[in-house]
Amino acid sequence: MMRQHDDIVFALRAVGATGAWDLPECERVLSAYGDFVDSRVAPSNIEGDREGCRIKDGRVHLPAGLPELYRDYVDLGWQLLPLSPGIGGIGAPHGVCCAATEMLGGANHAFQMLVGLVPGAIRVIERFGTAAQQAELIPPLAAGTALATMCLTEPGAGSDLGAIGTVGRSDAQGDWALTGDKIFVSGGDQDLSQTILHLVLARTGSAGEGTKGLSLFACPSHLPDGNRNAIHLLRIEQKLGLHASPTCQLRFEGAAAHLLGRPGEGLTAMFVMMDHARLDVAMQGVAHAARAHTLARDYAAQRRQGGRIIAEHGDVARMLLEMDALAMGTRAMALRTAALLDDTDLASFLTPVCKVFCTEAATTVADNGIQVLGGYGYLPEYGMEQIWRDARVTRLYEGTNGVLAMTLVKRLLGGAGETAFRREIEAAMALAPSPAVRQGAETVLSAWHTARTAIEPIADRGMVAAPFMRLTGLLYFAACWIRLEAAGSDAADPGRIARPARFVRAALLPEAISLRIRCEAMATADEDQGNG
Numbered sequence: 001m002m003r004q005h006d007d008i009v010f011a012l013r014a015v016g017a018t019g020a021w022d023l024p025e026c027e028r029v030l031s032a033y034g035d036f037v038d039s040r041v042a043p044s045n046i047e048g049d050r051e052g053c054r055i056k057d058g059r060v061h062l063p064a065g066l067p068e069l070y071r072d073y074v075d076l077g078w079q080l081l082p083l084s085p086g087i088g089g090i091g092a093p094h095g096v097c098c099a100a101t102e103m104l105g106g107a108n109h110a111f112q113m114l115v116g117l118v119p120g121a122i123r124v125i126e127r128f129g130t131a132a133q134q135a136e137l138i139p140p141l142a143a144g145t146a147l148a149t150m151c152l153t154e155p156g157a158g159s160d161l162g163a164i165g166t167v168g169r170s171d172a173q174g175d176w177a178l179t180g181d182k183i184f185v186s187g188g189d190q191d192l193s194q195t196i197l198h199l200v201l202a203r204t205g206s207a208g209e210g211t212k213g214l215s216l217f218a219c220p221s222h223l224p225d226g227n228r229n230a231i232h233l234l235r236i237e238q239k240l241g242l243h244a245s246p247t248c249q250l251r252f253e254g255a256a257a258h259l260l261g262r263p264g265e266g267l268t269a270m271f272v273m274m275d276h277a278r279l280d281v282a283m284q285g286v287a288h289a290a291r292a293h294t295l296a297r298d299y300a301a302q303r304r305q306g307g308r309i310i311a312e313h314g315d316v317a318r319m320l321l322e323m324d325a326l327a328m329g330t331r332a333m334a335l336r337t338a339a340l341l342d343d344t345d346l347a348s349f350l351t352p353v354c355k356v357f358c359t360e361a362a363t364t365v366a367d368n369g370i371q372v373l374g375g376y377g378y379l380p381e382y383g384m385e386q387i388w389r390d391a392r393v394t395r396l397y398e399g400t401n402g403v404l405a406m407t408l409v410k411r412l413l414g415g416a417g418e419t420a421f422r423r424e425i426e427a428a429m430a431l432a433p434s435p436a437v438r439q440g441a442e443t444v445l446s447a448w449h450t451a452r453t454a455i456e457p458i459a460d461r462g463m464v465a466a467p468f469m470r471l472t473g474l475l476y477f478a479a480c481w482i483r484l485e486a487a488g489s490d491a492a493d494p495g496r497i498a499r500p501a502r503f504v505r506a507a508l509l510p511e512a513i514s515l516r517i518r519c520e521a522m523a524t525a526d527e528d529q530g531n532g
Contacts, residue, residue, distance in 0.1 A: 004106075004290055005034050006492065008099045011331050014487035015480060017339035019093025026096050029081075033100050036076060042107040044069055048244035049110070049386055053236055060189040060236060060246045066111065070192040073115065074144035082119040087142045094338040098283050102331065106287035109390045110244035114147060114187045120276035121148035121199055125218065128261035128269045137218055137258070140195060147193040150273060151182040151200040151219075151250065159403045161201065161267070162210035166252065168202040168217055168259070176259050178202050178219055178252040181234070184397070188248025189221075189233045196221040198231070200252070201270055204263040214266035219257040230255040241389030275351050277398045279341075282334045282354040285362035288391035289327040292362075292369035295384055296323060299373050310372075318507075319368045325500035325508060326365050330358040332480035333473075346424060349417030350476065352404040357473030359394035359401065366391045405469035409461040413452070421476075428479035431486040440505035441478040447516035448475045454523040464522045471515040478509055 009027050012018050018026050044065050051063040073079065082097040083089025092100075097119070105112040118141050125137050140146035157163035166180025178200055182188075189196070198219040205213025223229055234249040261269050297320055300311035310316045337350045366388040370377030377384045395401045412418060425445060432438035448471055455464050481504050488497035 004294060005030065005103075007290075007328060007496075008102065008331065010487070010491055010497075011328070011335050011484065012095050012099060013490075015095075015332050015336040015339060015483050017093065017095025017098070017335040019095060019339070021093055021096065026093075026099075029092065029096060030099055030103070033078065033081070034103055036073075036078065037103045037107045040069055040072055041104060041111060044111065044244075045108040046383065046386070048108065049241075049390075050243070050380075052243035053246040055233065055236060058233060059191065060233065060248065061191055062246070063244050066244065067192055069111065070115070070144075079115065079118065079144045080142065083122065083142055087122070087138055089142065094341050095335045098279065098335055098338040101280055101283040102287045102290065102334075104287075105284045106291040108244070109284060109287070110242050112284070112287075113242070113245045114190060114192060116280050117148040117150060117187075117273070117277065120273040120280075121150075121197060123276060124199065124216070124260060124269055124273045127272055128216070128265070129218070129258070133218065133258050133260070137197060137220075141197060145193055146195045146197050146220075147187060147190070149185050149187050149196060149198045150270075150277065151185050151188070151198050152270070153184045154181060155183055159400060161214065164201060164203055164214060165207075166200065166202040168200075168204045168215055168257065170259075176217060176257045177230075177254045178217060178257045179254055181249065181251050183249045184237070185248045185250050186245055186397075188246065188250050189236075190246055194222075198250075199260075199270075199273060200257065201266050204259075204266075209264075211267050212264055215263045216260045216266040216269040217257040218260055219252065219255050223256060239393070241386065241391075241393060274398060275347065278351050278355040278404075279334065279337060281394050281398045282330070282337070282351075282358040285355075285358035285360075285391065285394050286327065286331045286334055288362040288387050288394075289323065289330060289358075289365040292366045292384060292387045292391075293320070293323040293327045295382070295387070296320060296369040296372040299376070299382075316372055319372055321500055321503040322507065323365045323368050323372075325504045326361040328484065328497075328500055329477045329481050329504065330361045332484050333476055334358055336480055336483065340424070343420065345416040346420035349412050349421045350424075352399065352407055352412075353469065353473050353476055355398065356395075356401045356404050356469055357477060359391070360470075360473075362391040362394060363388070401469075402466060405465035406462060408469050408472060409455065409465045425475060425479050428482045432482050433486050433488075436505070437482060437485050437501075440509050441475075441482055444471075444475045444478045444509050444512040447471060447512035451516045451519035454520045458523055463525075464519050467515050467518040467522070471512060471519065474509065474512055474515070478504070 013023055048063040054061050080089045081092045085091045122141055168176050168178050170176045200217045200219050201214055203213050204215040230253045232251045234251055237247040300316055303310045333354050337354045341347045369384045373384055376382050451471055485501050488494050491497050
């Protein structure tokens with residue numbers, strides 16, 4: 001992990017993500033965190049994946065060792081890292097918290113998912129909860145005695161939140177109760193924490209109001225008297241990956257709940273948590289990419305073929321460079337986005353772009369990793385196939401990548417977020433340490449401008465959403481690589497930055513041309529269809 005730790009610290013400095021902490025302070029905290037992750041979390045990953053979760057007496061039981069691991073995590077106070085000092089937290093900068101997410105997710109993605117929603121849940125309660133709700137709900141989350149979930153999806157309502165059928169009703173005293181089924185609830189039941197706080201999107205208005213009739217509720221697994229709330233575990237899903245993370249189907253049967261904010265504010269409240277969760281997912285993608293590259297690099301440095309190590313074979317060297325360049329560049333993207341979270345317009349634009357590009361990079365890197373290992377990459381004992389399985393879901397949850405691409409072309413273009421994005425790209429371009437570095441990014445920027453103009457008149461941009469999102473992500477990737485190169489002379493090994501940077505310009509950024517052509521062609525096809 002030492003080289004990866006050095007890469008993370010370098011990226012924090014290069015993209016300006018250290019916040020109010022100085023670099024030595026960031027390094028000390030992440031070093032201690034990394035020691036815990038390496039010694040306690042990483043050993044639980046493979047066995048947890050093999051054992052999986054099970055239901056016994058109506059409750060989920062996680063793989064052996066995870067409850068003890070969670071107790072150690074809380075005893076050391078690591079759950080406090082992202083929390084504000086006002087509630088007893090450490091108050092680490094957003095960039096440091098994202099770096100910690102990468103470390104934890106790379107060691108055991110399933111465990112990171114179980115603990116990762118707490119900061120977002122607290123943020124929602126602080127913004128929308130009453131003083132009494134904050135006093136009741138936040139302390140257990142901060143202490144680690146409670147973990148959080150997000151209950152959005154239903155059997156008949158996935159990406160279409162307007163079709164949600166779970167209902168919230170209040171009685172004469174103003175107390176609320178929830179009734180309905182939710183699926184794909186990560187950590188919907190577990191035996192790590194004493195209680196669980198479910199954040200549930202439910203309907204308080206009529207079905208005809210669509211998303212305007214939705215409200216957000218905090219629904220605790222246990223009532224104040226200690227009895228269980230009326231929340232029932234129906235099943236856990238059998239999944240391709242993340243076997244140690246229980247994905248649950250829950251039934252709420254008049255479960256007591258707290259309304260957060262006013263009725264009808266559900267989507268506004270939910271997106272406060274969703275933006276945090278999407279950046280978390282981007283970091284999960286980075287974690288898988290970095291871990292896959294490390295495994296492939298180490299294997300290729302030992303495996304011999306034709307009298308030399310396979311890392312020296314041209315095609316293997318190409319794959320390793322691509323893996324490294326994607327891992328380093330996506331890390332810079334996510335950390336830079338974390339540094340800009342307080343700029344709400346820019347963060348709202350960058351978060352979906354980051355989520356899509358980083359998660360797609362993760363599966364690309366994992367796929368290359370299997371190829372580098374050859375037949376061994378297809379075997380479970382080498383770990384690469386688990387990375388591939390676990391990484392694949394990141395393109396699906398917290399908003400599928402297709403839905404987020406539609407969000408970009410239908411809602412975000414033309415607004416304050418796009419204006420802020422353009423300024424961010426220009427600021428990065430100004431840092432280019434050489435004409436060659438600037439020219440590489442200018443190629444992508446020119447393609448983006450041309451594609452942006454081409455898609456403007458399209459009435460239904462669905463067909464062009466994916467390539468334009470890819471092009472937007474590639475532009476941000478290029479800008480973040482400029483920041484890495486601009487700081488490269490101060491790296492312990494400048495060549496560590498220069499080699500993948502050259503590969504980025506030579507092999508990855510030219511994709512912008514084909515993406516621009518696709519956007520223009522689709523725009524022309526749409527125009528022809530309209531004329532026909």
